[in-house]
Amino acid sequence: MNFHYISNTRTIAMAALLAGAVSACTPESSDKGLGPLPTASFTAEPLAGNANKIVVANTTPGGFLFEYSDDNGHKSTRERDTLSYFQKGEYTIQFTVFTNGGFAKAVKKVTIAQNAQTRDILKGGDMATGSEQFWTVLNTGGTQTAIKIENGAMHFDNTGDSNGAIYQKVSVVAGKSYIFSAMVSGNGASNSWFEIYIDTAVPKQGSDYSGNKYISLNTWSGCGAVKFAGDLATIGCDGTGKNKNGVMSFTKTGDIYIVVKAGSAGGTLGTGGVVFDDVKFLEEI
Known part of the structure; x- marks a missing residue:
């Protein structure tokens, strides 16, 4: 089913956009309306x-700027592009031209009829005995958050106040x-963070890690302060991956680092701390 709706006014912003697109012209050099x-x-x-990939393409005559977005977190400004869907279900694609x-x-x-075929490229995500060999503990400076597989x-x-991380390339x-x-689960933290970074920056021992914070629990942002349990990709309330259900893509081929960082400033991670398990990083096949 298709639904169409159109701007009813020609805004100043649109005029400015057109002016920028043809900046070489002036009002004196053209009388085209x-x-x-x-x-x-x-x-x-x-x-x-x-069938888990949907090819979208503009068919609007005279279009010169485009945007596709959907309720799975995809965004594209290409005239023609391919959107990928991991899970079966119904999705809404909005197009602006x-x-x-x-x-x-x-x-x-x-409508996507079935889940996509994927493979997990992360090692030791099940946190079974011996999984620690696949994770490197990162000292971010100061008092280190206690991190262990058990x-x-x-x-x-x-x-009390601490910071620390683990990572995998x-x-x-x-x-x-x-x-x-x-x-991820916990009994409720105070003045604390539990963050997932997904970035090309190489972690350095003794230095804090920053970059693309993809998803996190953050008590200042409104999550993690009371008892919680669930998939961090969906219950997290902060980061570039918020409301994207864990889905992402990359513009360059190469190595990235998945960094898990947790700590507190004027609080604690709560009774029993934060439990982290069944970690996956799935790649479409």
Whole structure:
């Protein structure tokens, strides 16, 4: 089912955008006015041989700027692109197009019939005995958060101000889709953070880690202060991956680092600390 809705006014912002796009021209050099308001249209069809990929393409005459977005966290500004979906279900794709007459939007719903085929490229995510060999403990300076694997899970604990992390290097391929997930639980922390960084920056012992904070529990942002349990990718309330259900892609092929950092400032990680288990970093096949 398709739904279309169109801007009814030609805004100053649109005029400015058009002026920027043709900055070499001046009002004195052209008397061409704005064209008619467009009717947005696009196609959204399964990729041949892979029904978990949807190819979206503009079909609006005169379009020169485009944006696709959906309720799974995808965003694209290409005229034609491919969106990947890991899990079966119904998804809504919204399309915005600009022409010399203004902008318009259109919406399509697509149904994914089955889960995508993936492989886990992270090692030791089950936190079984011996999994510690795949993780490197990072000293971020100052008092170190206690981190240990015990009873089939990784535990982060403290009794006051601390910071510390673990990390693992993995290799990713540009254009492929990936999904991060991890079960996390705790009895409620105070003035604390539990963060997942996914970045190309190499961790350095004795230095704090910063970069692309993908998803986190953060008591100042409103999560982690009361008893919690679930997939961090969905219950996290802070980071660039918020509301993206763990899905991401990369523009360059190479090594990245998955860094798990936890600590407190004027509080603690709570009674029993934070339990971290069943960590996955899935790559589409």
